Amino acid sequence: MLNRTSKAVLITVLTGFIAATATSAMAESKFEKTHPRRDQVNDRVHNQDKRINKEVKEGDMSKREANKLHKDDHQIRQEERDMAHQDGGHITKQDQKMLNQQENGVSKQIGQ
Numbered sequence: 413m414l415n416r417t418s419k420a421v422l423i424t425v426l427t428g429f430i431a432a433t434a435t436s437a438m439a440e441s442k443f444e445k446t447h448p449r450r451d452q453v454n455d456r457v458h459n460q461d462k463r464i465n466k467e468v469k470e471g472d473m474s475k476r477e478a479n480k481l482h483k484d485d486h487q488i489r490q491e492e493r494d495m496a497h498q499d500g501g502h503i504t505k506q507d508q509k510m511l512n513q514q515e516n517g518v519s520k521q522i523g524q
Contacts (some may be wrong), residue, residue: 449508463522
């Protein structure tokens, strides 16, 4: 059984966690609405990151190969940020198309 102090600490921690999660979700949905092209590109980079990690975990890809692909994805993400910086926080349809083509190249190397 928890004493009063332990219960108070647990409630405080859980409340903080719930608030942080809710704030993060609200910020993400706002970004999705205000920057849908950037969100799409970033979601894709995130998904490919998870796919790469899964391949390594399953033994289907070496850490060396994974590091190279992570580096490629990081460069694409940085390029997306640079493009957005030049265009008031947004990327154009052409920027999105170019970034997705680069992501296609990385994607083809995952799960070969």
